[in-house]
Amino acid sequence: MQRIGVFVCHCGTNIAATVDVKKVAEMALxxxxxVHAEDYAYMCSEAGQELIHKAIKEKHLTGLVxxxxxxxxxxxxxxxxxxxxxxxxxxxxxxxxxxxxxxIHKDIEEATEKAVIxxxxxxxxxxxxxxxxxxxxxxxxxxxxIGGGIAGIQTALDIAExxxxxxxxxxxxxxxxxxxxxxxxxxxxxxxxxxxxxxxxEVNAHPNINIYTxxxxxxxxxxxxxxxxxxxxxxxxxxxxxxxxxxxxxxxCPSKKTPSEFNRGLGTRSAIYTPFAQAVPNVPxxxxxxxxxxxxxxxxxxxxxxxxxxxxxxxxxxxxTEKYGAIVVATGFDMIKLDKYDEYAYSQSKDVxxxxxxxxIMNAAGPTGGHLERLSDGKAPKEIVFxxxxxxxxxxxxxxxxxxxxxxxxxxxxxxxxxxxxPDVNVTVFYIDxxxxxxxxxxxxxxxxxxxxxxxxxxxxxxxxxxPDGKLLVQGADLLDNKQILKEADMVVxxxxxxxxxxxxxxxxMLTASxxxxxxxxxxxxxxxxxxxxxxxxxxxGVCQGPKDIPETVSQAGAAAVKAIxxxxxxxxxxxxxxxxxxxxxxxxxxxxxxVCPYGAITYENKEVNDHGIRExxxxxxxxxxxxxxxxxxxxxxxxxxxxxxxxxxxxILAEVDAICR
Amino acid sequence: xxxxxxxxFRPKIVAFxxxxxxxxxxxxxxxxxxxxxxxxxxxxxxxxxxxxxxFILRAFERGADGVIMCGCHPGDCHYTSGNYYARRRMTLLFxxxxxxxxxxxxxxxxxxxxxxxxxxxxxxHEFVDKITSLGKNVRLExxxxxxx
Ligand SMILES: Cc1cc2nc3c(=O)[nH]c(=O)nc-3n(C[C@H](O)[C@H](O)[C@H](O)COP(=O)(O)OP(=O)(O)OC[C@H]3O[C@@H](n4cnc5c(N)ncnc54)[C@H](O)[C@@H]3O)c2cc1C
Ligand code: SF4
Ligand code: SF4
Numbered sequence: 001m002q003r004i005g006v007f008v009c010h011c012g013t014n015i016a017a018t019v020d021v022k023k024v025a026e027m028a029l030x031x032x033x034x035v036h037a038e039d040y041a042y043m044c045s046e047a048g049q050e051l052i053h054k055a056i057k058e059k060h061l062t063g064l065v066x067x068x069x070x071x072x073x074x075x076x077x078x079x080x081x082x083x084x085x086x087x088x089x090x091x092x093x094x095x096x097x098x099x100x101x102x103x104i105h106k107d108i109e110e111a112t113e114k115a116v117i118x119x120x121x122x123x124x125x126x127x128x129x130x131x132x133x134x135x136x137x138x139x140x141x142x143x144x145x146i147g148g149g150i151a152g153i154q155t156a157l158d159i160a161e162x163x164x165x166x167x168x169x170x171x172x173x174x175x176x177x178x179x180x181x182x183x184x185x186x187x188x189x190x191x192x193x194x195x196x197x198x199x200x201x202e203v204n205a206h207p208n209i210n211i212y213t214x215x216x217x218x219x220x221x222x223x224x225x226x227x228x229x230x231x232x233x234x235x236x237x238x239x240x241x242x243x244x245x246x247x248x249x250x251x252x253c254p255s256k257k258t259p260s261e262f263n264r265g266l267g268t269r270s271a272i273y274t275p276f277a278q279a280v281p282n283v284p285x286x287x288x289x290x291x292x293x294x295x296x297x298x299x300x301x302x303x304x305x306x307x308x309x310x311x312x313x314x315x316x317x318x319x320x321t322e323k324y325g326a327i328v329v330a331t332g333f334d335m336i337k338l339d340k341y342d343e344y345a346y347s348q349s350k351d352v353x354x355x356x357x358x359x360x361i362m363n364a365a366g367p368t369g370g371h372l373e374r375l376s377d378g379k380a381p382k383e384i385v386f387x388x389x390x391x392x393x394x395x396x397x398x399x400x401x402x403x404x405x406x407x408x409x410x411x412x413x414x415x416x417x418x419x420x421x422x423p424d425v426n427v428t429v430f431y432i433d434x435x436x437x438x439x440x441x442x443x444x445x446x447x448x449x450x451x452x453x454x455x456x457x458x459x460x461x462x463x464x465x466x467x468p469d470g471k472l473l474v475q476g477a478d479l480l481d482n483k484q485i486l487k488e489a490d491m492v493v494x495x496x497x498x499x500x501x502x503x504x505x506x507x508x509x510m511l512t513a514s515x516x517x518x519x520x521x522x523x524x525x526x527x528x529x530x531x532x533x534x535x536x537x538x539x540x541x542g543v544c545q546g547p548k549d550i551p552e553t554v555s556q557a558g559a560a561a562v563k564a565i566x567x568x569x570x571x572x573x574x575x576x577x578x579x580x581x582x583x584x585x586x587x588x589x590x591x592x593x594x595x596v597c598p599y600g601a602i603t604y605e606n607k608e609v610n611d612h613g614i615r616e617x618x619x620x621x622x623x624x625x626x627x628x629x630x631x632x633x634x635x636x637x638x639x640x641x642x643x644x645x646x647x648x649x650x651x652x653i654l655a656e657v658d659a660i661c662r
Numbered sequence: 663x664x665x666x667x668x669x670x671f672r673p674k675i676v677a678f679x680x681x682x683x684x685x686x687x688x689x690x691x692x693x694x695x696x697x698x699x700x701x702x703x704x705x706x707x708x709x710x711x712x713x714x715x716x717f718i719l720r721a722f723e724r725g726a727d728g729v730i731m732c733g734c735h736p737g738d739c740h741y742t743s744g745n746y747y748a749r750r751r752m753t754l755l756f757x758x759x760x761x762x763x764x765x766x767x768x769x770x771x772x773x774x775x776x777x778x779x780x781x782x783x784x785x786x787h788e789f790v791d792k793i794t795s796l797g798k799n800v801r802l803e804x805x806x807x808x809x810x
Pocket of ligand 2: 407
């Protein structure tokens, strides 16, 4: 029989205001095995843990139930406290009487009754708990960063600086991400490539960093400390070692009509191309869909003009297999598609553009050489209207429910830059709210209004109507003056919502990392573990986790690096001991369990068993503790009931069911 | 006032929640103070694939009036494929329960992610309403188990 101690936490008033904690503790003493029960203001505090320590020692407890907040919050705290007092940490169960009880119920009697039942279930479970010992697994001291935007770049640099090797996998031909497409950056207006290019160079030169561009993660297996990843290096058709980056091939390539992804389709590029001049690595790729040689077998000009002999039409995709201890996801974002926002005439007029397209137009290396002009007729605009929150903060399912966070600031930036360079151009911004919480952000926005005379109108635009003379008629409302507004504009810029890169679903599935309904990767705890995924060994960096500007992205990237470094610095990891085990006397070696195990943790061995005096050799299932992740799939599949899960055994769950239904 | 509904009936409801998504979703419902009935009691399991049909039958045998199982959305299982196994097993079990005459509304499977606190609470509201309208489980309860 166990000797169980029950500890009921008040959590200040969080629990005690709705649950009669004294009564719960009192009721505990009527339960089988319980020899000690008390309540305390904050069980997780030093003093609370001291009470646990004392009770374990004095009452010779063999098991604990803590009635408190969610086990996802403090299970580890209480397990550690138990261990310090010499009790096996797996002899601790938590009854979640905060998140699942006091916080959602109002009636004290009802909440108390429920708390008692949850406590009974936990006691029933502890009664059947057995001490468990975690195994050990090794840590591969190498990190993988998926995505080479500013987030991935910063994370890789920080990990590499700490002395660990890092690989970056970037799916486009160059690292740099969205930041390489931006012209100037708020809130200081320094030029984006001037601050990004040196960092890209640093990554390229760092002895601990290895970059796979034009590559994608193909598969991931293993677990924290020991992931095995297959990386597909797409055929570049150019030998990375031979290419000198002279660029002759790009000049001479006759196929020049492909819309440039980098310029958001506003300009064209050749079939053999680097996305932009400062690309890292400075080695082009051949877009086989656009290349005449690949389409018709003729041409081959690039190969003729390349003095280095680097062109290789026969290259094939290559799969590299590498082991990693930690993986950082930094896959960033894209802007939403605007097909559901027909009212803004994006698809009808070339002069209705997105903010990211405007970045390219303003950029000296962009499709218009940095001249602000209408894409329809090349004329200089006189009247520009910005529309905010296109698809952000949207109540219906056309858009996104969240605020994209960066648009208010980049629009203020755009407005200011335009008014600075072209003082005769009028700029009007339609907004719902202007959101500028950030260091020097509100000052920045006020400068746009006060110094640069940008006309901000609080209100939404209902429709943009292209006129026969090429102008755009903007129909909006001014909510402060309570009047309708009709405005003729030469150009309309849409602050389209940002969304996670659509690829991220595939990546998340491979990593078994969770994503939210908007496809942003979920953090392990919204407040306390914001850069870790709930899946051990997976960390989050940049906009893939939620909308962010560059300073925030860089801070988060550093934080993710620190978490990865903390993991790589360990020599051994303790593994979860809640693994499956098969009962040798019940197992009939049918192989059903191995079929459902997602980790290949089950194998079969011929073993000698002693079945009630009969000794014989039988084929039996054997679970590899290092591979088993404790999902329990096998336990339900097993037709003979031989397979059971430690820490969540059949008897324990049934005991919980019984306690709840009593 | 004579034909009044039996206000006294409070159903016993067992909810199996996987640790990674729905249990966390229930935690989020809690920290967002999204109320639902105290009749729901949650049992934490590592994955929905840990839920043996036997657990559900046992709950009914012991007098539960409804059993709901929640897991990660298909494709998002922490263990890659666990919820697919769970889905198949539950489909089979529920059709069997249907066959022996247990109202199909007494059981339910719902996918709730860690970010869906609101969905968790709404689902529980709906389920409790449904079970309350079905009334006491008389078909499966083993009376010998009463007051065990
Ligand atoms: C119009 C506009 C203007 C902005 N202006 C400013 C500004 O002035 N100041 C400011 O601070 N912020 C600004 N921002 C925000 C800024 O762009 C972001 O904060 C920053 O780019 C986020 O970096 P990231 O690395 O997280 O994502 P990204 O820059 O999107 O990088 C992600 C990288 O991952 C790669 N990738 C994606 N999927 C995969 C995959 N499956 N496998 C491999 N690689 C993959 C992508 O190709 C990309 O290179 C602006 C944003 C927009 C839209
Ligand atoms: S940051 Fe501003 S413009 Fe952008 S979505 Fe949020 S409120 Fe709208
Ligand atoms: S519990 Fe899951 S991981 Fe462990 S052996 Fe069984 S099926 Fe495999």
